[in-house]
Amino acid sequence: xxxxxxxxxxxxxxGEKNILTSINMTAYxxxxxxxxxxxxxxKTMLCHAIMQSLPAAAQITHGQIxxxxxxxxxxxxxKMRAYRGRHLSMIxxxxxxxxxxxxxxxxxxxxSLKAHFVMTKKEIRQIAIDAMYKVNLPNxxxxxxxxxxxxxxxxLQRVMIALSLAIxxxxxxxxxxxxxxxxxxxxxxxxxxxxxxxxxxxxxxxVTHDLGVIAELADDVAVMYQGEIIEHANVYDFFxxxxxxxxxxxxxxxxxx
Ligand SMILES: Nc1ncnc2c1ncn2[C@@H]1O[C@H](COP(=O)(O)OP(=O)(O)OP(=O)(O)O)[C@@H](O)[C@H]1O
Numbered sequence: 001x002x003x004x005x006x007x008x009x010x011x012x013x014x015g016e017k018n019i020l021t022s023i024n025m026t027a028y029x030x031x032x033x034x035x036x037x038x039x040x041x042x043k044t045m046l047c048h049a050i051m052q053s054l055p056a057a058a059q060i061t062h063g064q065i066x067x068x069x070x071x072x073x074x075x076x077x078x079k080m081r082a083y084r085g086r087h088l089s090m091i092x093x094x095x096x097x098x099x100x101x102x103x104x105x106x107x108x109x110x111x112s113l114k115a116h117f118v119m120t121k122k123e124i125r126q127i128a129i130d131a132m133y134k135v136n137l138p139n140x141x142x143x144x145x146x147x148x149x150x151x152x153x154x155x156l157q158r159v160m161i162a163l164s165l166a167i168x169x170x171x172x173x174x175x176x177x178x179x180x181x182x183x184x185x186x187x188x189x190x191x192x193x194x195x196x197x198x199x200x201x202x203x204x205x206x207v208t209h210d211l212g213v214i215a216e217l218a219d220d221v222a223v224m225y226q227g228e229i230i231e232h233a234n235v236y237d238f239f240x241x242x243x244x245x246x247x248x249x250x251x252x253x254x255x256x257x
Contacts, residue, residue, distance in 0.1 A: 154185030
């Protein structure tokens, strides 16, 4: 298994309070790392720490985030900006907040691709259409001219994933990507991540509070509790041989459900 991203001993504080404590976590090429934990356990803050998009009040006080043999915490702001759009891609819970309402879908592809590649308008258009076909969006040629508000939440989520596919991101960080969607769209987005895993070499970090999603999609699982990862295992060991009492409780509560 090839490591793509490694978080080592990462601690984040807001004021005196530890939001994340000594986090160790590894994402591998072609595998889905599921992060599960109750509300407030630090899942979203961990995603933002990796992307270096933490709220201003939060401070990384210790640790490393290793990507391509570099500690992302040591790279310049401009290099991190380039990594953020090109290599590390964050897929949010609510896709509408990620789009600019006065820009067409084509403009979003254009801005995102032009920031990292030298391409003609025609090339960008073709890449956008191909990426939207890959995520099963109907009639991509027509969609290019639409504004975000003209698309449903499920469609926008797929456009967001298409944007990441177009730039060939190496890491997808998806924070509860299906929570705001109806059941049909949830299923489609999960199937899409499954395909990305098998058809690209990306590592996927998938935050969820849903054990069903973990069972369906994750290869590895990290369980968060009060800002710490208390269990990090492959998905079979997670379900069959949990080590931490909190994980056991989490699994039992599902059985009772
Ligand atoms: N902007 C902020 N300022 C101060 N504290 C924050 C901020 N955002 C989050 N926190 C705190 O950081 C901790 C971790 O929050 P986080 O949002 O990462 O949890 P989570 O596991 O993603 O929860 P959820 O499943 O509800 O999204 C919580 O104690 C939360 O109150």
